[in-house]
Amino acid sequence: MTTLSDAGTDGAAAPRVDRLGVVIAILVAVTLALPFATFRATRIASGTGLRLFDALPPMEAAAVTAVLIAALVTAVASRSPVFRLVLGALAIGALALGVGAAGTHLTPTDNPYARIAPASGFWVGVFATAMLVTDAMVRLKLGPVGRLVALVATAALIVALLASGAWSHLSLIAEYRNRADVFWREAINHVVLAAGSLAAAVAIGLPLGVLAYQVRAVRDPMINVLNIIQTIPSMALFGILIAPLGWIAANVPGAHAIGIRGIGTAPAFLALFLYSLLPMVANTVVGLTGVSRAVVDAARGMGFTDRQRLLQVEMPLALPVVLTGIRIVLVQNIGLATVAALIGGGGFGVFLFQGLGQTATDLILLGALPPVALAFAAAVVLDAVIEISGKGKA
Amino acid sequence: MIELSHLTKVYGDIPVVNDVHMEIESGTITVIVGTSGSGKSTLLRMVNRLIEPTEGRVFIEGNDVSMMPAHELRRSIGYAIQNHGLFPHWTVARNIATVPMLLGWDRKKVAARVEELMELFQLDHAQFAGRYPHELSGGQQQRVGVARALAAKPALLLMDEPFGALDPIIRAKAQTDLKAIQRRTGTTILLVTHDMAEAVHLGDRIAVMDGGRLKQYAPAADILARPADAFVDDLIGSLDRPFHYLTLGTVGAAVEPGEADGAPLAADASLYEGLGALLWSGRKTAPVVDAAGAPIGRVSLDSIAGRAARPR
Numbered sequence: 170m171t172t173l174s175d176a177g178t179d180g181a182a183a184p185r186v187d188r189l190g191v192v193i194a195i196l197v198a199v200t201l202a203l204p205f206a207t208f209r210a211t212r213i214a215s216g217t218g219l220r221l222f223d224a225l226p227p228m229e230a231a232a233v234t235a236v237l238i239a240a241l242v243t244a245v246a247s248r249s250p251v252f253r254l255v256l257g258a259l260a261i262g263a264l265a266l267g268v269g270a271a272g273t274h275l276t277p278t279d280n281p282y283a284r285i286a287p288a289s290g291f292w293v294g295v296f297a298t299a300m301l302v303t304d305a306m307v308r309l310k311l312g313p314v315g316r317l318v319a320l321v322a323t324a325a326l327i328v329a330l331l332a333s334g335a336w337s338h339l340s341l342i343a344e345y346r347n348r349a350d351v352f353w354r355e356a357i358n359h360v361v362l363a364a365g366s367l368a369a370a371v372a373i374g375l376p377l378g379v380l381a382y383q384v385r386a387v388r389d390p391m392i393n394v395l396n397i398i399q400t401i402p403s404m405a406l407f408g409i410l411i412a413p414l415g416w417i418a419a420n421v422p423g424a425h426a427i428g429i430r431g432i433g434t435a436p437a438f439l440a441l442f443l444y445s446l447l448p449m450v451a452n453t454v455v456g457l458t459g460v461s462r463a464v465v466d467a468a469r470g471m472g473f474t475d476r477q478r479l480l481q482v483e484m485p486l487a488l489p490v491v492l493t494g495i496r497i498v499l500v501q502n503i504g505l506a507t508v509a510a511l512i513g514g515g516g517f518g519v520f521l522f523q524g525l526g527q528t529a530t531d532l533i534l535l536g537a538l539p540p541v542a543l544a545f546a547a548a549v550v551l552d553a554v555i556e557i558s559g560k561g562k563a
Numbered sequence: 564m565i566e567l568s569h570l571t572k573v574y575g576d577i578p579v580v581n582d583v584h585m586e587i588e589s590g591t592i593t594v595i596v597g598t599s600g601s602g603k604s605t606l607l608r609m610v611n612r613l614i615e616p617t618e619g620r621v622f623i624e625g626n627d628v629s630m631m632p633a634h635e636l637r638r639s640i641g642y643a644i645q646n647h648g649l650f651p652h653w654t655v656a657r658n659i660a661t662v663p664m665l666l667g668w669d670r671k672k673v674a675a676r677v678e679e680l681m682e683l684f685q686l687d688h689a690q691f692a693g694r695y696p697h698e699l700s701g702g703q704q705q706r707v708g709v710a711r712a713l714a715a716k717p718a719l720l721l722m723d724e725p726f727g728a729l730d731p732i733i734r735a736k737a738q739t740d741l742k743a744i745q746r747r748t749g750t751t752i753l754l755v756t757h758d759m760a761e762a763v764h765l766g767d768r769i770a771v772m773d774g775g776r777l778k779q780y781a782p783a784a785d786i787l788a789r790p791a792d793a794f795v796d797d798l799i800g801s802l803d804r805p806f807h808y809l810t811l812g813t814v815g816a817a818v819e820p821g822e823a824d825g826a827p828l829a830a831d832a833s834l835y836e837g838l839g840a841l842l843w844s845g846r847k848t849a850p851v852v853d854a855a856g857a858p859i860g861r862v863s864l865d866s867i868a869g870r871a872a873r874p875r
Contacts, residue, residue, distance in 0.1 A: 467648025470613055470721075471662050471711075472638030485652050 196297035203290030236263040250308040257301035272338030284340035313553035358515035363502040370445030378453020395447035410436040437514030452494025456487030496551035570619035581775035594766035641720035647708030649696040656692040805871035809835040823848035
C-alpha cells in the first residue's frame with residue numbers, strides 16, 4: 170500500500186489537508202450513495218434510479234466501487250500528481266465502462282423501447298474524478314505540447330469507447346442511432362456556423378482594431394457601438410435581423426439565391442459575427458496599445474515605415490492578446506451557435522430544442538454534450554497556441 | 564556639420580523648444596543637458612523628424628532634412644534610447660540587423676556586420692546572437708541597443724538618455740566604452756542627458772537647456788569655468804565643480820620634474836583619478852609613467868589642486 174506510506178511521510182512533513190482533495194472525496198462518496206443508472210420503460214416515461222449494486226452484476230459493481238474508493242483515498246491522502254492523475258483517469262474509465270455495462274445488464278430482452286441512462290451518481294462521479302484529473306494536470310505543469318497530447322489522447326479514448334459498442338445499450342446512443350445522418354449534418358452546420366462567423370470576424374475585426382488603434386478619434390465610438398451590440402440578448406438580435414434580411418432577400422436581386430433569408434443560416438451567421446466583433450476589435454486594440462512605448466519609439470526612430478512597423482513589430486507583439494480574442498470568440502460562438510437552431514440555423518441546437526419539446530432528456534444531452542466538448546477542445550488548442558506564440562517575449 | 568537653425572516647437576500655446584540655434588561639428592560628441600521639461604528630448608527628436616518643428620530647420624551636411632522622406636532620413640541616422648527599446652520578439656542578432664535589413668543589404672553582409680558589432684561591444688557572438696533581449700542583463704541590453712543604432716554605419720548617432728536605466732558602475736563603463744568607440748569610428752554623436760557629470764565626461768561640447776531655451780553652448784571646460792547664468796551654475800553644482808573640472812585634465816598635463824615613491828600613475832589617467840590615488844594612499848606626490856611604462860616625472864597634490872581652482 171504505497172498510498173498509505175506516502176500519506177504517512179507527507180503527513181509528517183506537512184500536516185496540511187488538501188482541501189480540493191477533501192471536496193473530491195466527499196463528491197465520490199456521494200456518487201456511491203446516489204443512483205448510478207436510470208431505467209425507463211419507454212424513452213419519455215419517468216425513470217427509476219438504480220444504485221451501483223442494483224444496476225450492475227455484483228462483480229462489476231464491486232470493481233467499480235473499489236476503483237472509486239481508491240480514487241477517494243488518493244484524493245485525500247496522496248500528493249503525487251502522477252498518482253492522482255492515474256487514479257482519476259482509472260475512475261473515469263470505470264464509471265464509463267460501468268454505465269455501459271449497466272445498459273447491457275438492465276436492457277430487457279423483450280422490451281426494445283426500454284431506455285437505460287446514466288443517473289445523477291454517474292454525473293457527480295464524472296465531475297469529481299474529472300476535477301481530480303484536471304487538478305493533477307495543472308500540478309504537473311504540462312507545457313502547451315503536453316496539453317495538446319493529453320487532449321488528443323482524451324479524444325481518442327472517447328472515440329474508442331463509442332466505437333467499441335460498450336455504450337450501445339445506453340439511451341444517449343440509441344437517440345444518436347435513430348438520427349445518425351442528421352446528427353453529422355447538423356454537426357457540420359454547427360462547426361461551419363461557429364468557425365465561419367469567426368473567420369468573418371477576424372477578417373473584418375482585425376482591420377477595424379488596427380484602425381481604432383491608429384486613429385484615436387475612432388476608438389471610443391467604435392468600441393461603444395460594439396459594446397451595445399454585445400448587450401443585445403441573442404434571441405432579440407435574431408429577431409431584429411429577420412426584418413432587414415427578409416427585405417434584402419425580397420428586394421436585392423441574387424440575395425435569395427446565395428442563401429440570404431429572414432430566418433435560417435443567414436441571420437444566425439450575421440448575429441454570431443456581430444457578437445464576435447467586440448472581442449476581436451477590443452483585443453486587437455488592447456494588444457496593440459500594450460506594445461511598449463520604447464519599442465514603438467525605437468521602431469519609428471530607426472526608419473520603419475508605418476506599415477513595416479505594424480506588420481513586423483506591433484502585430485507580432487500584439488499576437489498573444491489577439492489570439493486570446495479569437496479564443497474568446499470561438500468558444501463563445503460554439504456555445505451561441507446552439508441557439509441558432511431556434512431560427513432554423515441548424516447545428517446541435519436542433520436536437521436540444523427537439524429534446525426540450527419532447528421532454529426527452531437523452532435527446533437534450535445529444536444536443537448539449539457535443540458543443541461543450543467542442544468548446545472545451547477549442548479552448549485547450551487555442552490556449553496552447555497562445556502560449557507558444559508568446560514565447561521569447563517576456 | 565549639423566546645423567539646428569532656429570528650431571521652435573510649440574504645443575498648444577507653450578513653446579517647448581524656443582528658437583534654438585546650434586552648430587555641431589562632425590566627428591564630435593555633443594551633449595544636451597537639462598532638467599526634465601527643458602525641451603532637450605524634443606530638440607533631439609526634431610533632428611530625425613520624430614517631431615516636426617513648428618519653425619526652423621535642420622541641416623545635415625548642408626541638406627535640409629525635411630526634403631527627404633522621414634523613414635529614409637531615420638535609416639541614415641543612428642537612434643538609441645533609454646530602456647533600449649529592443650524588439651522583444653527578435654533575437655540579439657536580428658535586433659542588431661534591423662536597419663541593414665530595412666536598407667536591403669544582402670544577408671552575408673548583414674551577418675558579417677552583426678558579428679563585427681558584437682565583437683566591438685564585447686558580446687560573444689556564439690553565446691548571445693541567438694538570445695532574446697529578456698535573457699540579457701541591463702548592461703548587455705544597452706550595448707545591443709547602441710550596437711543596433713550603429714549597425715548601418717550612420718554618420719550621426721542620436722542618443723536619448725541611453726544610460727539612464729543603468730546602475731552607476733555599469734553606466735561609467737558604458738560611457739567610457741562609448742567614448743572609445745566614438746573615437747574609433749568618428750561618428751558624430753548628439754546625446755541627451757540630465758546628468759551633468761555624464762555631460763562633462765562625454766561631451767566635447769555641452770549645450771545647456773532650460774525652459775525650451777539654449778542657455779549656454781560651449782566646450783565642457785568653459786561651461787564649468789564660466790557658467791553663463793545662475794541656472795547653469797546651479798546645474799553644475801558648486802560643490803562638485805572642482806571635481807568635474809579635474810575629470811577634464813590628464814595627469815600628464817600636471818607632470819613636474821622629479822621623483823617620488825610608491826605606485827606610479829599613468830600619464831593618460833584623469834586628474835580626478837590621480838587625486839583619488841594620492842589621497843587614498845596618503846602620499847603628497849607620485850611618480851608618473853607614460854603609456855610604455857617609462858617614468859616621465861612626478862605629480863603632486865599641489866599641482867593637481869592648482870588645476871581644480873577656478874580659472875582666472
